[in-house]
Amino acid sequence: xxxxxxxxxxxxxxxxxRLLAAxxxxxxxxxxxxxxxxxxxxxxxxxxxxxxxxxxxxxxxLNLLTGYAGQVSLGSAAFMAVGAxxxxxxxxxxxxxxxxxxxxxxxxxxxIGLVFGLPSLRLRGFYLAVSxxxxxxxxxxxxxxxxxxxxxxxxxxxxxxxxxxxxxPLSGPVGRYLFALVTxxxxxxxxHRIVNGPQGVNLxxxxxxxxxxxxxGVPVLRTKLFAFxxxxxxxGIAGVIWAFxxxxxxxxxxFNLDRSFQILFIVIIGGLATIRGAFLGAGLxxxxxxxxxxxxxxxxxxxxxxGTIELLERIALGTVIILFLIAEPSGLSAILxxxxxRLAAPRAG
Amino acid sequence: xxxxxxxxxxxVAIGGLLSGVMYALVAIGFVLIYKTSGVLNFAQGAMVLFxxxxxxxxxxxxxxxxxxxxxTLLAMTLLGITVERxxxxxxxxxxxxTLFMATLGLSYILEGLAQLLWGTQVHxxxxxxxxxxxxxxxxFISTFDLVAAAIAGAMVAVLTAFFRFTRTGLAFRAVADDxxxxxxxxxxxxxxxxxxxxxxxxxxxxAGLLWGARxxxxxxxxxxxxxxxxxxxxxxxxxxxxxxxxxLLIGATExxxxxxxxxxxxxxxxxxxxYAVALVVLLVRPSGLFGQKLVERF
Numbered sequence: 347x348x349x350x351x352x353x354x355x356x357x358x359x360x361x362x363x364r365l366l367a368a369x370x371x372x373x374x375x376x377x378x379x380x381x382x383x384x385x386x387x388x389x390x391x392x393x394x395x396x397x398x399x400x401x402x403x404x405x406x407x408l409n410l411l412t413g414y415a416g417q418v419s420l421g422s423a424a425f426m427a428v429g430a431x432x433x434x435x436x437x438x439x440x441x442x443x444x445x446x447x448x449x450x451x452x453x454x455x456x457x458i459g460l461v462f463g464l465p466s467l468r469l470r471g472f473y474l475a476v477s478x479x480x481x482x483x484x485x486x487x488x489x490x491x492x493x494x495x496x497x498x499x500x501x502x503x504x505x506x507x508x509x510x511x512x513x514x515p516l517s518g519p520v521g522r523y524l525f526a527l528v529t530x531x532x533x534x535x536x537x538h539r540i541v542n543g544p545q546g547v548n549l550x551x552x553x554x555x556x557x558x559x560x561x562x563g564v565p566v567l568r569t570k571l572f573a574f575x576x577x578x579x580x581x582g583i584a585g586v587i588w589a590f591x592x593x594x595x596x597x598x599x600x601f602n603l604d605r606s607f608q609i610l611f612i613v614i615i616g617g618l619a620t621i622r623g624a625f626l627g628a629g630l631x632x633x634x635x636x637x638x639x640x641x642x643x644x645x646x647x648x649x650x651x652x653g654t655i656e657l658l659e660r661i662a663l664g665t666v667i668i669l670f671l672i673a674e675p676s677g678l679s680a681i682l683x684x685x686x687x688r689l690a691a692p693r694a695g
Numbered sequence: 696x697x698x699x700x701x702x703x704x705x706x707v708a709i710g711g712l713l714s715g716v717m718y719a720l721v722a723i724g725f726v727l728i729y730k731t732s733g734v735l736n737f738a739q740g741a742m743v744l745f746x747x748x749x750x751x752x753x754x755x756x757x758x759x760x761x762x763x764x765x766x767t768l769l770a771m772t773l774l775g776i777t778v779e780r781x782x783x784x785x786x787x788x789x790x791x792x793t794l795f796m797a798t799l800g801l802s803y804i805l806e807g808l809a810q811l812l813w814g815t816q817v818h819x820x821x822x823x824x825x826x827x828x829x830x831x832x833x834x835f836i837s838t839f840d841l842v843a844a845a846i847a848g849a850m851v852a853v854l855t856a857f858f859r860f861t862r863t864g865l866a867f868r869a870v871a872d873d874x875x876x877x878x879x880x881x882x883x884x885x886x887x888x889x890x891x892x893x894x895x896x897x898x899x900x901x902a903g904l905l906w907g908a909r910x911x912x913x914x915x916x917x918x919x920x921x922x923x924x925x926x927x928x929x930x931x932x933x934x935x936x937x938x939x940x941x942x943l944l945i946g947a948t949e950x951x952x953x954x955x956x957x958x959x960x961x962x963x964x965x966x967x968x969x970y971a972v973a974l975v976v977l978l979v980r981p982s983g984l985f986g987q988k989l990v991e992r993f
Contacts, residue, residue, distance in 0.1 A: 465974055484971075671793055
């Protein structure tokens with residue numbers, strides 16, 4: 347029951363073309379690291395870029411599991427919650443520096459992910475997808491029920507401490523943005539290495555044909571658990587960014603099923619089994635409601651109350667999902683590839 | 696254990712069994728669609744909400760019970776046709792997971808649409824069934840639960856008879872068995888899908904009325920889907936009988952666990968306990984109690 351039926355291994359282009367191909371990436375990084383901190387206003391960072399970075403990372407994590415390894419998970423938000431609350435507790439109780447508590451939070455999320463990944467060894471398809479909901483409900487329940495996780499605060503709300511690394515305060519918008527950006531860049535680079543290496547080939551083999559993968563000697567069980575653990579760790583770090591850099595005050599209810607679906611939608615809209623898909627999808631998911639509320643404000647000024655706008659947003663989101671599945675199952679990433687090819691064509695011909 | 700605590704345990708178990716019937720009621724809607732098209736329809740919960748909300752709003756506009764029922768059935772049929780045209784047909788021959796995600800999108804649309812049309816406030820729904828408990832040999836049983844169980848039982852009987860004795864039912868079974876072969880002998884797949892989705896809409900309406908009378912008709916009604924999913928995986932996605940047995944099983948264990956296990960872990964475990972039960976059983980039987988053995992298709 348694979349999601350992506352085609353996998354084309356494109357041979358590497360010659361060296362000079364590779365340099366040329368890396369140019370867009372260099373430009374994007376230059377803009378993200380230099381132009382944004384210097385030019386962007388607070389609204390752009392707080393309302394768009396920070397949630398974009400956190401959700402992109404969560405999308406990357408889920409894409410590893412769903413896009414590359416073919417295991418559908420409906421409980422991603424639970425691992426964001428694990429990451430956020432674990433980092434909060436490591437910071438509070440051990441007084442560790444931020445990178446250390448973030449790393450340990452990733453380990454905690456990976457451990458929980460491993461436990462909830464165990465059914466994948468036995469279950470397939472929908473049976474597995476539904477059983478990942480167990481993670482969603484169990485984690486949310488545990489965080490609400492046991493006050494220890496939130497240091498005894500009412501309804502489990504935690505306020506993240508002001509962040510900083512090695513005495514350098516990063517609690518301003520630009521500081522938090524840079525912290526999130528560096529984290530996301532590092533993990534994206536790491537993940538790119540992994541999915542293009544031997545492990546990535548194993549993941550895809552398990553996704554496309556488990557029996558055949560086993561025949562040619564892919565360690566299927568280990569590969570599946572690896573996917574669950576790494577994916578949960580990445581989503582856990584996304585949770586840390588969400589809680590420490592973006593919202594700074596979070597509660598377990600914020601990591602509900604809707605958030606899990608949101609992350610799944612990011613992966614579908616962006617494109618399964620692509621790195622850039624997570625970023626494209628997250629961009630659309632973050633910007634889409636903002637544009638929509640502007641538009642409804644423009645057309646039905648004063649008529650539409652926030653509740654109605656929210657409902658319209660729900661309908662529009664559902665429609666977009668179905669449209670993408672029908673018209674562009676490979677997501678925004680495929681659209682981008684087509685655009686690039688079309689732009690390159692006149693030069694070639 | 697003395698007599699009274701034993702009686703209490705029995706009462707809890709019976710209450711659980713009866714609420715299990717309510718879970719099964721939602722699960723049957725899933726089974727109908729899964730059996731004939733291999734689609735796990737996540738929007739079933741949204742359909743429950745949509746049906747109940749439409750019905751209640753129509754009665755509140757002054758329509759008699761029967762009139763509102765007919766109009767709601769009409770609306771569900773229309774919904775079935777629309778879904779077939781706009782979602783199923785363009786996605787024909789795509790992987791089951793793709794279709795599942797499409798129904799996820801559909802559930803967003805239906806939830807939004809239902810509340811946009813009929814408002815977000817809570818509606819009271821009175822079906823005229825008494826909610827007073829009555830006593831049998833020292834055990835209190837809710838009349839409403841019993842009536843609900845009877846209605847669910849009747850519906851299962853009707854569905855089973857329909858599948859077994861009518862031509863349309865035969866066509867349903869043929870499509871469930873082999874879509875290509877069904878097409879080859881001249882069955883109209885599109886019409887069958889419309890019929891199945893309409894039937895699932897009818898099941899959703901019944902479930903919506905009973906659940907709505909219990910909880911009030913509001914957004915949270917669409918969350919009954921989360922109660923039905925563990926029932927489904929436990930019973931097997933393609934078995935009506937499985938849905939009933941698993942519903943009863945989960946209803947009873949959930950209530951017993953809530954009463955006897957809950958206090959030790961702080962309560963509120965009904966959100967995930969059903970999933971835990973389902974998982975444990977699945978580890979032994981990976982396609983549920985009554986599900987068809989999974990055949991790998993690539």
